[in-house]
Amino acid sequence: MVDKALNDTHQSAFDAIKETVGEFTVADPKMRTKNVDVFYGDKQAIFDVSLDIGNNEVIAMIGPSGCGKSTFLRCLNRMNDTIPTCRVSGSMSLEGEDLYGPNLDPVLLRARVGMVFQKPNPFAKSIYDNVAYGPRIHGLSNNRAELDDIVIGSLKKAGLYDEVKDRLEAPGTSLSGGQQQRLCIARTIAVSPEVILMDEPCSALDPIATARIEELIDELRENYAIAIVTHSMQQAARVSQRTAYFHLGKLVEVGETNHIFTNPSHELTENYITGRFG
């Protein structure tokens, strides 16, 4: 009985979320998604989500645990392919190219759409080799000098070079947590991606390392489109230009971050960002 009552509450909350509030398209899109549904086996995790990711913008995806924001993010570079029961429908494209089309190589896609994870996960290799790994397997350099340029350039862009320039042969795992995360960002940048996806990139970091990453995100925005999933509302408010609020697998509201954090249109968004009962 209790379960049934809970289910009913859940169902009515779910039914109450109608169309996404706010404009989900942008004038200059890098990626477009339309009417996306995602299933894990019989269970549907994402319901009819449409959302553009614009060039040179940071879009923050926020929402309670289990709201589908990470699932959605992982669809953007087909990370969910590794889960056998996962099924994606609807349209997703990068520069007009269908992400799930028959001619698209997911390995190449993941070079164009890079990802940074919650826990820094450097390979058990040297700092240099961590960054050089991607360029090597994708054959982006013809000789050592070119590879050096890529590695050093990427470490510089990730704001890590000055701290590690004298010990590029040291293991990546010898760095501090914040440095490891910047190393992972350097590794992502090294293959010249067009989009960077970040899944809670700062949740394992202290405030100073977090501030460095946030500063970096702001700099990277000049050259990349960035989508970041975060549980820190303040972080979303600080780093993003647009914010998307997910709830129960639906995209409830999307809009300018300025607007979402001062005067959100949907009651559920308001409740979430102000810490009220949802």
Next chain:
Amino acid sequence: MDKLHLDQHISQQFNIELEEIRSKVLAMGGLVEHQVSNGLTALLECDGDLGRQVATADFEVNNLEVGIDEDCIQILARRQPAASDLRLIVTVIKVITDLERIGDEAEKMGRFASELADTNQQVAYRKELRHLGGLVKSMLRDALDAFARLDVDAAIKIAARDEDINAEYNTLSRLLASHLMEDPRNVSALLKITWCARALERIGDHSVNICEYVVYLVKGRDIRHTSFDQIQAEFSTKKF
């Protein structure tokens, strides 16, 4: 979202803090209203003691302003409020600034009233002052009510009443100006009365500000420096 649901945060402590701030602002509003009313009475009834009482009581208003400001700063620092909570805190900071100014105007009236009473100078234009004061007092009361009830429609209507107050003040100013020219012996008293009329007119302006903040708090729209017609067109009653 016309209601703020201040009691629905997951953090009970935050609910309590916000409710405390809200009730302190209402208490400050009540005190300021009282001060204005007494200041006006002191002037109209040549009551020097009451005037002095108003002037000395202004510190209570100031203390409330400082205290509420501190509470708001603590919430900004510790809670990082967003959306309607953020708007509430910003609104409170602004409302209490205007309330403190209104308190200063009441203090001014009290001081002039006691000076006039002490020197046995007659208060001219009492009827006009009573009328102007009545308009101002009711506008302030209604503005504070609109804030307490988060009533946007009322706030917009109340703000429009400032025009009547300005018209009344202009008429009284003209009377005072010609009287000053005709009766230079009474310059000192007439100037004090002019300043009291001016104080009342300023209280009307501060009440308009409070009304504007109510609209910002509830609707998230800043309507300052927007014409009344525009505001009405955008926020006409039935649209919500």
